[in-house]
Amino acid sequence: MDINGVAHNGQRIIAEVGKAIVGKQFVLQQVLTAVLAGGHVLLEDYPGLGKTLLASSFATALGISFKRIQFTPDLLPGDITGGYIFNRATSQFELRQGPVFANIVLADEINRASPKTQSALLEAMQENQVTLEGETMPLPQPFIVLATQNPIEYEGTFPLPEAQLDRFLMKLSVGYPTPEEEQEILRRRRERRQEQVSLKQVTDAETLLAMRYAIERVFVDPDIEKYMVALVTATRKDPRVAVGASPRGSLALLKLARAWAALNGRSFVLPDDVKSFIQPALIHRLILHPDLWMKRNAAQDVIAALSSQVPVPVVREG
Numbered sequence: 001m002d003i004n005g006v007a008h009n010g011q012r013i014i015a016e017v018g019k020a021i022v023g024k025q026f027v028l029q030q031v032l033t034a035v036l037a038g039g040h041v042l043l044e045d046y047p048g049l050g051k052t053l054l055a056s057s058f059a060t061a062l063g064i065s066f067k068r069i070q071f072t073p074d075l076l077p078g079d080i081t082g083g084y085i086f087n088r089a090t091s092q093f094e095l096r097q098g099p100v101f102a103n104i105v106l107a108d109e110i111n112r113a114s115p116k117t118q119s120a121l122l123e124a125m126q127e128n129q130v131t132l133e134g135e136t137m138p139l140p141q142p143f144i145v146l147a148t149q150n151p152i153e154y155e156g157t158f159p160l161p162e163a164q165l166d167r168f169l170m171k172l173s174v175g176y177p178t179p180e181e182e183q184e185i186l187r188r189r190r191e192r193r194q195e196q197v198s199l200k201q202v203t204d205a206e207t208l209l210a211m212r213y214a215i216e217r218v219f220v221d222p223d224i225e226k227y228m229v230a231l232v233t234a235t236r237k238d239p240r241v242a243v244g245a246s247p248r249g250s251l252a253l254l255k256l257a258r259a260w261a262a263l264n265g266r267s268f269v270l271p272d273d274v275k276s277f278i279q280p281a282l283i284h285r286l287i288l289h290p291d292l293w294m295k296r297n298a299a300q301d302v303i304a305a306l307s308s309q310v311p312v313p314v315v316r317e318g
Contacts, residue, residue: 001210003218006036007265009211012202016061020197021054022188023181027174030280031058031146033263036211037255039169040125040145042110042160042284047150049174053197055106055146062208063201064103065140071113077120081130095132100124103140103205107147111157118164121145125167142208162243162287169252170280211262218258219268223313228253228274234306235286241302243287252281271312278307 059066082098236244
């Protein structure tokens with residue numbers, strides 16, 4: 001598959017998912033970019049904004065398997081990974097795979113589970129594998145975790161550790177629809193006369209992997225690579241930041257910028273491709289000083305200030 005094929009398939013996927021998710025074109029494009037870049041997405045927003053619907057709609061349109069895990073305080077690691085069950089009929093232990101063995105795993109309200117249970121996803125998210133009883137088993141490819149969490153409820157929750165946050169390629173917020181978009185949601189619901197939104201399969205796992213392979217051929221100018229590194233380095237030097245972004249932040253910008261360029265039909269990366277993902281790629285990788293913890297949108301403000309200070313390279317198209 002070439003770059004034009006990536007762009008064409010990307011448009012078809014977004015158009016299909018857009019039948020279920022109204023008015024969030026840019027968010028859908030960002031999620032698809034992360035999927036093609038081979039990363040996981042953390043969706044943090046208020047209840048009822050379509051985060052679960054977004055995940056299931058992408059799975060349907062992409063033609064890949066989907067499992068949903070509702071995280072609760074009593075959830076155990078084995079409930080995610082599965083385990084060996086004794087079969088009395090055969091007198092043998094048989095592997096019963098958990099919901100993590102799927103292409104897209106929706107970790108709903110991930111911060112409601114205990115740290116021990118959350119850690120069950122760490123190996124899966126980083127290594128694309130699960131270890132059970134000393135045996136390592138690969139997960140189906142592609143493997144993507146779409147996690148959600150509620151930013152306003154803290155009682156009975158366990159904040160994600162930095163090591164797990166760092167494994168999300170980016171963090172997004174869906175946001176409320178406009179009044180016009182909300183009325184369109186009502187109109188569509190009234191006309192289809194059922195809750196379920198019927199979507200069609202647009203691609204399959206093989207096509208998605210081919211799109212990922214094509215993205216690896218997108219050219220990145222060394223000056224743009226320096227720009228990515230400068231952005232991440234600036235987070236480590238800012239006095240408002242206790243711990244800046246790790247090299248995973250630079251890699252996230254690289255992966256996302258290449259995938260975004262391909263979705264826009266280009267075989268090369270522009271500075272604007274990097275700019276589109278500075279906030280979602282870095283915001284969850286910063287640990288601010290305690291005096292900023294209670295300030296609303298403090299991390300966004302820090303990243304916005306840093307991105308305006310770092311010089312943008314001038315790169316000729318093509």
